[in-house]
Amino acid sequence: MRKSIKKAMALSLAAVMTVSLAACGSSSSGGSSSGESQGGSTSSGDSSTDSTTAAGSSSGQSAGSDEKVELKFSWWGGDARHEATEKAVEAFMAKYPNITVTTEYGAWSGWEEKQALNIMGGNAADVMQVNWNWIESYSGNGTNFANLEEYSDVLDLTQFPSESLELCKADGKLMAVPVALTGRLFYWNKTTFDEVGVAMPTDEASLFAAGEAFKAFNEDYYPLAMGEYDRMIFLVYYLESVYGKPWVQDNQIQYTAEEIAAGMDFIKKLEDGHVIPTLAVLNGDMADSLDKNAKWIDGKYAGILEWDSSASKFEQAITESTNKPNQEFVIGEFIKFGDHDGGFTKISMGLAVAATSKHPKEAAMLINYLLNDPEGIEICSTERGIPCSAAAVSVLNEKNLGNALVKEANAKVLNFSKFPLDAKFEHNDLKANPDGVYYKVFGKFSAGDTTSAEAAEALIKGVNECLGN
Numbered sequence: 001m002r003k004s005i006k007k008a009m010a011l012s013l014a015a016v017m018t019v020s021l022a023a024c025g026s027s028s029s030g031g032s033s034s035g036e037s038q039g040g041s042t043s044s045g046d047s048s049t050d051s052t053t054a055a056g057s058s059s060g061q062s063a064g065s066d067e068k069v070e071l072k073f074s075w076w077g078g079d080a081r082h083e084a085t086e087k088a089v090e091a092f093m094a095k096y097p098n099i100t101v102t103t104e105y106g107a108w109s110g111w112e113e114k115q116a117l118n119i120m121g122g123n124a125a126d127v128m129q130v131n132w133n134w135i136e137s138y139s140g141n142g143t144n145f146a147n148l149e150e151y152s153d154v155l156d157l158t159q160f161p162s163e164s165l166e167l168c169k170a171d172g173k174l175m176a177v178p179v180a181l182t183g184r185l186f187y188w189n190k191t192t193f194d195e196v197g198v199a200m201p202t203d204e205a206s207l208f209a210a211g212e213a214f215k216a217f218n219e220d221y222y223p224l225a226m227g228e229y230d231r232m233i234f235l236v237y238y239l240e241s242v243y244g245k246p247w248v249q250d251n252q253i254q255y256t257a258e259e260i261a262a263g264m265d266f267i268k269k270l271e272d273g274h275v276i277p278t279l280a281v282l283n284g285d286m287a288d289s290l291d292k293n294a295k296w297i298d299g300k301y302a303g304i305l306e307w308d309s310s311a312s313k314f315e316q317a318i319t320e321s322t323n324k325p326n327q328e329f330v331i332g333e334f335i336k337f338g339d340h341d342g343g344f345t346k347i348s349m350g351l352a353v354a355a356t357s358k359h360p361k362e363a364a365m366l367i368n369y370l371l372n373d374p375e376g377i378e379i380c381s382t383e384r385g386i387p388c389s390a391a392a393v394s395v396l397n398e399k400n401l402g403n404a405l406v407k408e409a410n411a412k413v414l415n416f417s418k419f420p421l422d423a424k425f426e427h428n429d430l431k432a433n434p435d436g437v438y439y440k441v442f443g444k445f446s447a448g449d450t451t452s453a454e455a456a457e458a459l460i461k462g463v464n465e466c467l468g469n
Contacts, residue, residue, distance in 0.1 A: 066098050069359050071366060074104040075129035076111040078291055078313025081383040085370075088379040092369050099362055109288045112428055119144050124354035126363040129384075132347040133426035135168055135175045142171030146353040149174045151364035156372050159389040168350050176350030177367055180385030182309040183345035183413035184233055186332035188223075189318055192302035196221065201303075203336040211275035214302070224276050224303035225290060229431050232438040234305055235263045240419050241342035248422035251467050253460060260456035264445060268452065277301070279446040291317045298323050303332070308409035309348045309385025315405065331409050334416055343417030348385050377401075386410040422467075429466050437462030 075085060082105050089101050104125060112131065118124045119138045130138075130145075139145050148155060155177070157165065164178040188200045198213035199206055201223065210223035226234055236247045242263075245254040270276045287293035291313045295301045298321055304314060311329075318327040334341065351370065353363040369376040371387065377395045382402035387393060396402045424430070430437045437459065445455040 069099045069362050071099065071101045071127060071357075071359060071363055072104065072125040073101055073127040073366065074115065074125035076106055076108045077129075077383070078107075078310070078316065080312055080316055084380050084383040088370060088376050091375055091379060092366060095369070095375070096362075096365070101366065107289050107292070109433065113432060116428060119354070122356050124356060126354055126357040126359060127366050128352045128354065129179075130176050130350050130352045131426060132167070132178075132350065133423060134352075135170055135350070136423045137427055139170040139175045142169075142173040142175065144355050145170075145173075145175040146355050146357065146360045146363075147173040147175075148177060148353065148364060148367075151353075151361050154361055155364040155368040156391070159372050159391045161388070164347065164388055167347055176352035177371060178347045178350050178388045179371065180309055180348045180387055180410075181345055181414065182307045182348035182385050182410070183343055183417045184237070184305050184307055185311075185409050185413050186224075186335060187304050187306055187311055187314065187409075188330055188332045189299050189302040189327055190330045191318075191324075191327040192221070192299040193223070195299075196302075198223075200330075200332055201335055202333045207270075207275055207335060208273045211270070211273040215274035218300075219274075220295070221300050221302070222274065222277050224270070224305070225282060225293075225296065225301035226276050226305060227282060227290065228279065228433070228439040228442040230305055231267055231442045232431070235260075235267065236344070237305075237342040238266055238337050239263050239342070240344075241336070241340050242338035244338070244340035246344075246419045246422075248425065248463070248467070249420070251422070251469065253463055253467075257453065257456045257460060260459060261452040264452035264455045267442075268445070271446065279443055290314070297321045299327055307348060307385075308406060308413055311409060312383065312403050312406055329405070331405065331412065341416050341418060343413070344419045344421040345414055345417050346421045347388075382406040424466050427466050430462065437466070 073085075073089065075081070077085075085105070086103060089103055093099060093101055112134075115124070115128065115134075116138055119128075119134075124144075135145075149157065157174075157177070160178060164181075165174060168174060168176045168178055186201070190200065193200050193210070196210075196213050196217045198210050201207035201210050207223070214221045214223050239255055239259060240246065243255070243259060247254065267276075271278050282293075285293050285295055287296075290296050290301070290304060293301065296304075296314070297317050299318065306314060315329040318329055319325065321327060334343070351367045353360050353367070357363050370380060371377070371389045372391045374391075374395050377387075377389075377392045378399065378401060382396070386402070386407060387396070428436065431439075433439050434443070441450075441455050441459045441462065444450045444458075445452070450458065
């Protein structure tokens, strides 16, 4: 698995260098160069399709009958993704008028728990946006999602590198189509940093200098804000930067309790240095997600560690702020904490079809429209990140589409972050809010209820239980 992940990342970086967009792969069968992604609706069982090429030529499946088909499509995201996907769904239904698609969407908070219940209860939407770890956690070893290789007549799988497709399999069955690769970067509200009069951080010293300057400016202002799961990702980034080891390898945690405790101490130092608010302060803001937090929107929280595929919603929040419009959102440097380049990349998400769907072929057609069809690609642009589909990359390049910041960030993180991600890092037992291991460990530690040594031991115990050790 680790070698496959590394190979997929290498292919993606090659695509960045050759076409200036970071796709999941660098080539496809057939075609020149042109591409993009997001939406929902469908057609009947006798449908046929012309194969989409890398040049982005139309993947126009023709509805084989006038049979009325109803599909449900669910996803999470921010407002920009919702708007683009709804528009793509409408266009899909116009193309296939016998298909009606209803949509369900929302913010990430609580989304996985809700969808997990739907999947396990047989009530999942026909088409689902899924996190990569859901394949391992919820596929029932290949039984809860449809095998998409069975619908390759309407879903052009040749547009996706085989290494990325392999990462989306369970029991040899293709559970989802990879949408994009992603990693986390530091982003800053340059407007606020300019107001405070301090440089955006690039290393440990400048990070703490920013905390001191922000506190002097206004105690409600912080250069960086991180929730519980953000802190876990930051902890791994910090440890990998200092020690140069992956978090988990061969199903084993690679760090000692003392090393993890040192990382926890550093996070406490960030709180004490006014670099980040305590979790009590952050949770007291009563926001479902940080991009909806009034302190982020109005520039009081001036930094995040976020997925490149999700950054646009944070940018939109501060540029459209009512109290402080048109704030400047910029990509930061990877903060230097040691001699190594910390951080990991992963398949950001996939699109899957529920095994219980009554119309799996039409559902697969919807996925193909969103990821491979020039019309769907153009509508969705980069709202789900830089696409894996070679056809999508081709359309984006040819028409100069997509969020320039997302393109830049994706290329930057794929070039920098080289550590592997274990498949269970995002398991719901670990990252669920509020009962996951990460939330409990970091919540108690931030509240002062545990020492760094106790927090490290609790984290090791919880992760090992999830790993089956």
